[in-house]
Amino acid sequence: MEELEESKISKFQWFLVIFIPLIFAVTVALIVLTVAGVNVAEKAKDMSAKIPFITSDKKDEDRGNEARNDEKVSIKLEKLETEIVNKQKEIDKLEGIIDTRDKSIEKAEAEKQQLQMEMNQLKESQTGKDKAFKDIIRTYETMAPKKSAPIITEMNDQDALGILSSMKAATLAKVLENMSTADAARLTKKLAEQSTQEER
The missing domain is CATH 1.20.5 (Single alpha-helices involved in coiled-coils or other helix-helix interfaces)
Structure with missing residues (x-):
């Protein structure tokens, strides 16, 4: 029984003797490489890419991702x-x-x-x-009332009223004096109606 225990202890001791220095050596190597400017992670990727079964899995995964x-x-x-x-x-x-x-x-x-x-x-x-109408009015005003009165009475009422309503009061009075009583009364009445409508 003691021999069995001794062999277990010795195996454990051997493990400690090999494993601890190995971890220490790896740690020291990582520190030295990092201080030297080597990208340890990148190197580890490169090395793992060279391992055949890991590489093919990674390629399949990359293809899937792509x-x-x-x-x-x-x-x-x-x-x-x-x-x-x-x-x-x-x-x-x-x-x-x-x-x-x-x-x-x-x-x-x-x-x-x-x-x-x-x-x-x-x-x-x-x-x-x-302008033409004003010229016509001026013409009738300059004519003698004896001559203009018969011409105006021959016109239709609308044209006659247009001319008479544009004449000066003195000229209008003379022209109406030279008309027949019936014509003068009719045109005077229409002139009065027209002026009443205009005032409204």
């Missing part, structure tokens, strides 16, 4: 391409809206210019008519 990464990248690319297509559609739609608005603005501007031109023409025409 395949997964490629799949992720392709999915991301598809998503990005879809987003690009959608954004392009939005841009096209907005450009269409802008083109439509631009055309509407151009059309409205053209219509505005056309209306402005027509308005200017009407103003010029009205100015010309006003």
Whole structure:
């Protein structure tokens, strides 16, 4: 029994004698290599890559990782391409809206210019008519009342009233004196009605 115990102790002692110095030597070697500037972790990777069964497992794992990464990248690319297509559609739609608005603005501007031109023409025409009408009034005012009265009574009432209402009061009185009583009464009544409507 004692021999058995002695052999166990001696094996344990041998283990301690070999294992402790080995650990010490490895620790000292790591410290020396680190101080010397050697990347111990990188060296350990390189050495483990040279071991055949570890290397093949690592290569399989790397291939699997690469395949997964490629799949992720392709999915991301598809998503990005879809987003690009959608954004392009939005841009096209907005450009269409802008083109439509631009055309509407151009059309409205053209219509505005056309209306402005027509308005200017009407103003010029009205100015010309006003000038011609004033010239006619001046002509009738300079005519002798004996000559102008018969001409005015031959006109339609609207034209006659236009001329008579634009004459000076003194000239109007002389022209009405030279008309027949019926014509003078009729035109005077209409002049009074016209001035009443204008005052309203």
